[in-house]
Amino acid sequence: MVPTTDGRRDDGRGRGRDESPEERSDRNWVELLQELRVLQMGVQILTGFLLTLPFQQRFADLDSYQTTVYLVLVGLSVLSTGLFVTPVSLHRALFRRHRKPELVTLSDRFARAGVLVLALVVAGTVLLVVDVVVGRAPAQWASVVVLVLLLGLWFVLPRVAVRGVRPEDS
DSSP, X not given: OEEOTTSOEEOSSSOOOOOOHHHHHHHHHHHHHHHHHHHHHHHHHHHHHHHHGGGSGGGGGOOHHHHHHHHHHHHHHHHHHHHHHHXXXXXXXXXXXXXXXXXXXXXXXXXXXXXXXXXXXXHHHHHHHHHHHTOHHHHHHHHHHHHHHHHIIIIIHHHHHTTTOOGGGO
16 A cells, blocks of 8 residues: 555555554444344344244144254354354453454454354255255255355355455455
8 A cells, every 4th residue: 555645545446545554443343243233133033033933833743854954053043143243242352452453353253154154044944944845855955056055145256256355455
């Protein structure tokens, strides 16, 4: 990054920001919190859906495979919720300790792990629902398709989109 005539730092591609490392950490933290709000809402709705299933009449008709899938999904959904809430706990632990860059880095890792677990929960939910409605083989195919799609959208596409962008540019 080089200073420009107006005092901003520029990366040579016209994308410089006039911010200190502390300001960058603050901005990254706020952006991460906004993303977590969206993710938390989605995982909470999905977890709520899963937690209501045992109270439905047809739940007693699930075979042992479906019950196992259901219990794994509840566990993964709770884990995903925990991963998305962990940055708040980290913030409390690091509050006023001048450790914002570490907070942002750690929180980013927990958010990424949460997104991966959420992809498993969504694909697993498709597996369970399609298995109950249509059958096991179509359910397995549908869940694999959903998992591949979500991994492509949530992990591969972002990596392709940021090729050539240096971490210090964000």
